[in-house]
Amino acid sequence: MLLPLFPRARYFADFLTPFEGVDGLEPALEAILATPDGQVNHEMARAARASRVPSWTSRVAEKPLRGDLVNLLRAYHRTVIAPHEEDIQETFQAERARHARNMLAEGTAGLLAGLSPAVRWRHPVLEVPDYPDENDVRLNGRGLLLIPSYFCWKSPIALADPGLPPVLVYSVHHVLTAACPQNEAALNALLGRTRAVILRAAVTGVTTSEAARRAGVSSGTATHHTTALRDSGLITTHRNANSALHTLTTLGAALLGRGAGTMTAGRGAPSGEAEGRSVDSVYDCGS
Incomplete structure (x- = not known):
């Protein structure tokens, strides 16, 4: 529906x-x-x-x-x-902190310039070059509500009705982990190779048998390591019938973020036709 x-x-x-x-x-x-x-x-x-x-x-x-x-x-x-609300809220808190630093250091211009790689501030105009169609949103003294979105991964969007309060919905800075040999060795030294392999596998969710295969150990040994990781708050386990799915907690994700190079990312959503929401391009936003 x-x-x-x-x-x-x-x-x-x-x-x-x-x-x-x-x-x-x-x-x-x-x-x-x-x-x-x-x-x-x-x-x-x-x-x-x-x-x-x-x-x-x-x-x-x-x-x-x-x-x-x-x-x-x-x-x-x-x-x-x-x-996932805890993870989402942590991302928003980081976003607020980032913008607050820009605002304190460089004022409103610094805040607007640092919103997103998809927007460009050229006083007195905030430009979004990737909009498929060209539209102007004139504030006329009404101000602009900035809404960071966890689900908007590409172009910012605005409401289609110019009579509604002006808003700009844009993507928060998402962080992906990228492999780095030196940091991988450090994580192995901290957790041990087997637990480090299982923790990385939990990024996309892993069952105990899958964790065992990835780490090259028996299922019993994998269970021992997943228990230790869970007791340390690094993973959480969801049981369904005879299987158990292990996924990262916020703490586990943070540890991997420190143990690997990080980069901000925008997921390549399928491009679609755009006309819409006043300044257009709603196709890659979920909420």
Whole structure:
């Protein structure tokens, strides 16, 4: 139900990303429910022109269907987002600290210049060169709300309706680990080679048997090492029937981040056609 409403397309309805979201999930969901029917119909008709959507989406203005949508958004958040909320919040805290340092050192110009590699500050204009279409957003004294997004990996986006409060949604600085022989040796010396191999394997999730194969040890020995890593707070284990999936904790990810070269990254999302959200390009953003 959610995919047709939030497509990787030239446009999706602005009422689904309400300004009230600055106060949290529940105020945003209440705003979705309270959106006037006429606005919902207008925006859903525009979405239907921008991409192929199921016929039922034209009835989203109906209160029972919108209630189902809100319940599903709440359930999706609980299932998909909430388990990772600690990591997401840590990323946001780092983003705030980075911008605060730029603001203190270089003022507003420094803050805007350091937002993202995808934007460029040339007083008095904030340029986003990668927008597929050229559009101007004129603030007219209204100010600009900057929204770092954990899910927007490429071009920043803005709302399509120029009458809405001006916002710019842009990607936080994500960090990926890159192999470095010297640091790899240091991590091996700290944890021991077997535990270091298993910890690295847990970046993408690893079962005990997979960890054993990666490290070249028996399943019993792998279990001993995963237990030690879990007891140290470096991995967490999710059990399902007869298997156990080991994944990194925030502490484990931080250790690997220090034990390997780091680089900021923007995932190459599929490029799509863009018209949309005023300054366009919503196709590579999830929320």
